[in-house]
Amino acid sequence: MDELLADLRAETAELNAMIRELGPADWELPTPAEGWAVRDQISHLAWFDDAATAAATDPDGFRATLPAFLGRGDSAVDELAAASRGLAPDRLHGWFRAARSRSLEAFARLAPGARLPWYGPDMSAASFVTARLMETWAHGQDVADALGLARVPTARLRHVATLGVRAMPYGFAMRGLTPPAEPIRVELAMPDGTTWTAGPAGAPDTVRGTALDFCLLVVQRRHLDDTFLEVRGEGARAWVRVAQAFAGPPGKGRAPLGSGVSQGHTR
Template sequence: MDVATAIAGERRELAAMLESLTPAQWDAPTLCAGWRVREVAAHMSLGFRFPLPRMVLELVKARGDINRMADRRARQDAAALSTAELVSAIRDNASHPWKPPVGGITAALGHDVIHGLDITVALGLDRRVPEDRVRLLLEQVTPRTLKFFGADLDGIELRADDLDWSFGSGAVLTGAAQDLLLVTYGRKLPPGRLHGTARAARLSGL
C-alpha cells in the first residue's frame, strides 16, 4: 500500500465528515478525554499549521511535556479557529509530509485514523476506515505500542470478528478490527461495541 496516498485519502475523508457535522456535534465529547470534536480537529491539524521552530517554542513553554503542549494548543486553537478553518486545515494539507516524532509515515497514518475514530465512534457515526489502512496499523501493534499508549491488556487476546487478526493471549475480547485498534491505543469504547467473557471485560477495564 502507498502510505502517503492512504494518508491523503484519510484526511480528505475526515475533512468531508467534519464538514457535515452540526454545531452540537462539534461541541460533543470524543474518546480523547477532555477534548470535544473541535479540540481533536485542532490537534490533528497542528503539525500543518505550526512550523518546527514554533513547535519547539511551544514545547519549551510546556517545560518539555509534549502532552501538556498538545492539550494547551488544542484548547487554544479550538477556541481561536472556526469550524470551517479547522476543516480547511485538514483538507488543504491532505498531502502534507508531517510525521510524529517517532514512527515515521505509518505513524502519521495512525495519528489520522485513530483521531478520526475518536470522533466518529464517540458520535455514533457509522464510518468504516478502509480495510487496507486498518490492516497496516494492526500489523504495527506490539507490546511497545500498548505500553506507549497505556493500554493494559495483560491476559487478554484481542480477536477481530471482521477480518483475520488477533493479538495477545488469554481471555478473548472480540469486536470490529477498527474498534480493537482503538483499544491498543488506550481508548475506552462505548458499551456494546466489544464482546467477551466477564474476565476479559474486567481486565480491559470495559
C-alpha cells in the same frame, strides 16, 4: 510508501466527509475525550500535521523544539486545543485540509527507511506515515462517536494493528514497567474475512478477536470490557492493560461504557 500514502489519503477523505457539512453547533458537540469537542479533535490533527511536516522537512529544527514542548508535560495537548477554540469552523477545517496536504507532500518525498524525529522514539518514514493514519483513524472515531455515526471498518485497520503490536514495549516503558519476556500471538479477523496475525504461532499468550476491537483498544478508544477480545496468558493480560499505539505519555484510556455492547475476557 505509495500504499501507505494512498491509505492515509483515503482515511483523510473519510474524516473530511464526516465534518464537511457540519453546522456550527456540531463542531461544539462533546466527544468521548474528556473536555474535547469535535473542533478540538480536528485542531489536534491539524497542529500535529504541521509538526509532522516540520519533522519531515527540517528534522534538526524539529528536534530543537522538543525540550520546550515535552517540558510542558501531559497538559500540552489540552493547552493546544484550548488555544485554537477561537477559530471559526470554516477556518479550522481549512487549516486541517491545508496542514494535511502539506504533510502528504512532504511524506511523498521521503524514502521509506528515512529516520524522522517525533515526540517518542525516532521512526522510519513508513512508520511515521502509519502513525499519522492511526491518529486520523483514532480521532476520527471520537468525531464519529460525537456525531452518532457508525463507521464501516476497512482494510486500513491493518496499519493500526501493526503499529499497536510494534508499540507493545513502548506502552510498558512509558509506565516504567518491563515487557513480558515471552512472545504474544495476535490473531485478528479483518473486515474482508481474512485473518491478520503477529507473533509466533503456538505462543501460549494470545489476543484474539476482530481487528476493529483490537484497534479501538490500542488507540484507547474502547475499554477491554467493551470488546469481544479474548486474552489468554499473564503477559497478554499485562499488555492489554497498558497498550497504546501513540507516542507520548500514557493516556487516560476510556471507562467501560456499561452498555453491554460486548465483553472482552481474559484467561
